[in-house]
Amino acid sequence: MDPVNPKAAETGSSAASSRSLSKPGASWPDGYGRLIFDSVDSTLSEAARRASELTGPTWILAQEQTAARGRRGRSWATPRGNFAATLMLRHGEEPSSAALRSFVASLALRRAFVATTRDESAFALKWPNDVLLNGGKVAGILLESIGDHLAIGIGVNLAHAPGADQVEANALRPVSLAGETGVTVTPTAFLDVLAKEYAELEQQFRTYSFAPIRTAWLAHAARLGEQIVARTMKDETRGVFEDVDTMGNLILRTPKGRVSITAADVFF
Secondary structure, eight states: OOTTSOOEEEESSSOOOOTTSOOOOTTOOTTOEEEEESOBSOHHHHHHHHGGGOOSOEEEEESOEEEEEOGGGOEEEEOBTBEEEEEEEEOOSOHHHHTTHHHHHHHHHHHHHHHHHOOSSSEEEETTTEEEETTEEEEEEEEEEETTEEEEEEEEOSSOOOOGGGSOTTOOOBOOHHHHHOOOOOHHHHHHHHHHHHHHHHHHHHHHTTHHHHHHHHHTBTTTTSEEEEEOSSOEEEEEEEEEOTTSOEEEEETTEEEEESSOEEEO
8 A cells, every 4th residue: 555645544524435444432532533544654654744634633543554663763664463553733832841742641551551451560661651561662652743743653562572683782572462461452442442541641731731640650660769771872871760850851860969861762
């Protein structure tokens, strides 16, 4: 399928063009649109192409991605059975405030996982944008600014996990939801759950700002109070994970004092 103009099942302004794709569940949040594609290069790229058409918050889901991308330009393919979606939000916020949506999204993901598996203890949150399952990475988040939209890209290993040779050295082992829990769920069914959870947390964020999101995130933070390594392209900082501040920065306690880190890859 041509990734620039794929056929889609759409809810909202356009009629569905594929009978094989499900309609949103009864709990689908009011005010949110949904586009479902069979195959695209990247849901983030598709979101950028369609930004001018979107009149409200819209989820864009693909059953397959052929040229997905992650932090620092890393690329991978998303096989069928895994979850690949981007939420497009129109915003007029400062970049620092918009970036806090990674915490909103990761909390929503954790809540969706718990709702799907009924397991409260298996899922943890890794700063700045990953969700862990039994200590392995099961989901990741990437934020991009597209004009006056914020694009929240989300990838979840629902059915398949990459091999160890597909991740960088010292990275956490990739895991899948099915492989770790035995629970199988389709991407469209998972989207129904995630969209509901995200909408509730987005409303909380808009009403009360970051404080309650930060508290909830820290309650499920991986390795809080333990030594970790934060690595950028230029250097690395080793210290005890002490906090996440009111701007979402990672706070490490090091021999030289407390260090605030805005962006980095974290290693355990």
